[in-house]
Amino acid sequence: MRRNGTGMALIFIAPYVVLFLVFRIGPAVAGMLLGFASYKINGATQWVGLSNFHALFTDPLFWNALRVTITYTVIAVPLTVVVSLGMALLCIRSIRGIKVYRALYFLPVVTSLVTSSVIWQWIYSSDGPLNWFFQSIGLPAVNWLSSGNMVLPSLSIMSVWTRFGFDMLILLAGLLAIPHEYTEAATIDGASAWQRFWWVTLPQLKPSLFFVVVLELIQSFQVFDVIYVMTGGGPGDASYSLVYLIYDQGFNFFNFGYASAAGVVLFAITLVVSLWQRWIFRGET
Amino acid sequence: MATEANAAPALARRAHPRPARPRAGRKSRKQLWAHLPLAIVAVATLFPFYVMLVVSTQNGQAISLPGSLFPVHFNFSAYAQALQGGNVARWALNTLIYAAVSVVLVLTFASFAAYAFAKKKFFGKTVLFWTFIAMLMVPYQLTLIPQFILVSKLGGIDTYWGLIVPTLANAQALFLMRQFIAQVPDELIEASRIDGAGEVRTFLQIVLPQTKPILATLGVFVFLWHWNDFLWPLVETRSPDHYVMTVGLYSLEAQNVSLAITMAAAVMTFLPIFAIYLALQRYFIRGVTMTGLK
Numbered sequence: 001m002r003r004n005g006t007g008m009a010l011i012f013i014a015p016y017v018v019l020f021l022v023f024r025i026g027p028a029v030a031g032m033l034l035g036f037a038s039y040k041i042n043g044a045t046q047w048v049g050l051s052n053f054h055a056l057f058t059d060p061l062f063w064n065a066l067r068v069t070i071t072y073t074v075i076a077v078p079l080t081v082v083v084s085l086g087m088a089l090l091c092i093r094s095i096r097g098i099k100v101y102r103a104l105y106f107l108p109v110v111t112s113l114v115t116s117s118v119i120w121q122w123i124y125s126s127d128g129p130l131n132w133f134f135q136s137i138g139l140p141a142v143n144w145l146s147s148g149n150m151v152l153p154s155l156s157i158m159s160v161w162t163r164f165g166f167d168m169l170i171l172l173a174g175l176l177a178i179p180h181e182y183t184e185a186a187t188i189d190g191a192s193a194w195q196r197f198w199w200v201t202l203p204q205l206k207p208s209l210f211f212v213v214v215l216e217l218i219q220s221f222q223v224f225d226v227i228y229v230m231t232g233g234g235p236g237d238a239s240y241s242l243v244y245l246i247y248d249q250g251f252n253f254f255n256f257g258y259a260s261a262a263g264v265v266l267f268a269i270t271l272v273v274s275l276w277q278r279w280i281f282r283g284e285t
Numbered sequence: 286m287a288t289e290a291n292a293a294p295a296l297a298r299r300a301h302p303r304p305a306r307p308r309a310g311r312k313s314r315k316q317l318w319a320h321l322p323l324a325i326v327a328v329a330t331l332f333p334f335y336v337m338l339v340v341s342t343q344n345g346q347a348i349s350l351p352g353s354l355f356p357v358h359f360n361f362s363a364y365a366q367a368l369q370g371g372n373v374a375r376w377a378l379n380t381l382i383y384a385a386v387s388v389v390l391v392l393t394f395a396s397f398a399a400y401a402f403a404k405k406k407f408f409g410k411t412v413l414f415w416t417f418i419a420m421l422m423v424p425y426q427l428t429l430i431p432q433f434i435l436v437s438k439l440g441g442i443d444t445y446w447g448l449i450v451p452t453l454a455n456a457q458a459l460f461l462m463r464q465f466i467a468q469v470p471d472e473l474i475e476a477s478r479i480d481g482a483g484e485v486r487t488f489l490q491i492v493l494p495q496t497k498p499i500l501a502t503l504g505v506f507v508f509l510w511h512w513n514d515f516l517w518p519l520v521e522t523r524s525p526d527h528y529v530m531t532v533g534l535y536s537l538e539a540q541n542v543s544l545a546i547t548m549a550a551a552v553m554t555f556l557p558i559f560a561i562y563l564a565l566q567r568y569f570i571r572g573v574t575m576t577g578l579k
Binding site (some may be wrong): 002013022091097103106115116121148165171218228247263267 | 350433520531537
């Protein structure tokens with residue numbers, strides 16, 4: 001009986017395991033190994049030790065990509081999290097039509113980033129609606145996407161639009177899980193609204209907030225679709241991010257080894273963020 | 286995980302109680318102040334969708350602001366042109382195949398495996414399971430190049446199977462299915478076995494019906510991920526006949542067709558997922574609040 005069960009279990013997991021080994025674990029291991037190799041398009045592979053990494057760390061393009069990615073992350077993540085938190089606090093009140101608002105805010109989340117990019121590219125264009133609005137209230141036109149200084153803030157603002165509906169829901173669930181008694185007790189003790197938020201709500205919300213931050217960090221470090229469609233890494237190299245570098249070096253220049261070395265760096269960064277999350281949540285669950 | 290699972294019913298519970306009613310007169314003003322920020326953000330959220338729709342009806346017109354944003358005449362020729370010149374119908378079909386086939390296969394493979402992981406004993410179970418879950422930490426972009434090399438060696442570039450098969454090993458689906466199936470009472474499975482049902486029948490008739498809510502939620506998200514996927518179809522497809530909507534939309538924009546045609550194609554990319562969102566909204570919300578699916 002038991003043996004029969006084991007046999008069936010193996011048959012049940014077999015398709016999934018095979019797929020996972022071949023298309024996920026295999027390529028992940030190969031990706032790391034490829035970082036230490038040179039791969040020619042005809043299939044000739046040669047071990048080159050650390051020379052891909054040496055080339056990477058002496059390449060201004062890589063340092064620029066890292067700077068672009070970090071800058072984007074530093075702008076986009078706090079902006080998204082703060083807006084999401086604010087909207088969660090607004091949406092927690094039970095007023096008429098609140099469900100409609102929540103549903104509306106989620107709409108950009110289900111929209112593909114390519115679709116969003118196509119729309120925002122026009123919104124941001126030099127004679128687009130945003131500049132028209134700026135000029136009609138007496139402000140100068142802004143080169144949203146065509147200025148090296150503005151491109152990352154512009155992409156960050158758009159990322160708030162694409163993500164806050166999602167993060168807001170997670171924070172909303174976190175807010176609703178806070179027992180009523182806590183804030184009521186603080187009110188009775190004479191705490192102001194701000195004090196209640198800072199000393200009661202925020203500490204209670206920490207797990208959800210942290211979850212959202214980690215998610216946003218990882219997403220920001222992997223930003224690609226938006227940059228590919230809207231800026232192509234430009235102007236100049238001003239939005240040439242780490243994943244854009246992997247794609248560009250891999251599929252435009254076929255430097256598979258070099259691109260994989262950059263992929264290993266991305267993995268290392270992701271791993272640090274994930275382990276940091278584990279460390280913060282140690283002891284819980 | 287536990288806190289998020291508890292939070293979901295709270296979301297449903299708290300949405301219902303009516304607010305304490307202040308005295309009449311002050312009530313409407315208070316309501317107004319509560320709605321104002323929500324409405325402003327709603328307008329800002331909807332504005333890009335409005336822009337997309339409006340501009341798509343201005344084919345052959347010079348775009349001028351603010352007139353183009355408040356048009357009097359609507360003209361849908363951009364849709365016809367996108368469908369003819371841009372092959373949009375074909376891309377929609379390809380995307381539908383990519384998404385629908387993936388949903389069915391991901392759910393099938395993941396639920397069978399999840400059942401074994403949740404309810405069976407076999408050698409190496411724990412190690413294997415956590416290896417799968419640990420792979421969630423490896424960024425997809427690191428595996429992209431070897432995956433591309435592998436699929437091209439197998440002759441799968443620019444084919445349907447080459448597009449679909451590498452995306453089927455979904456660790457998130459396995460994880461969520463296992464969590465859910467673990468909660469199915471062992472007694473149910475035992476009883477079915479005593480009744481003489483085989484393993485497959487027990488799974489299909491007893492376990493699987495219990496997992497309907499998570500199957501629906503996962504199905505919706507797997508569909509969404511595939512419908513909106515860009516990077517893998519971008520490197521895997523070559524001929525415009527094999528493009529999916531996202532890649533096709535990008536290619537249209539890159540060809541410098543008129544803004545109205547690009548927007549018309551954007552609308553057609555958006556509409557199917559919009560319809561699914563309208564119909565199955567609660568599954569989207571549940572997926573987010575219960576599991577953090579994105």
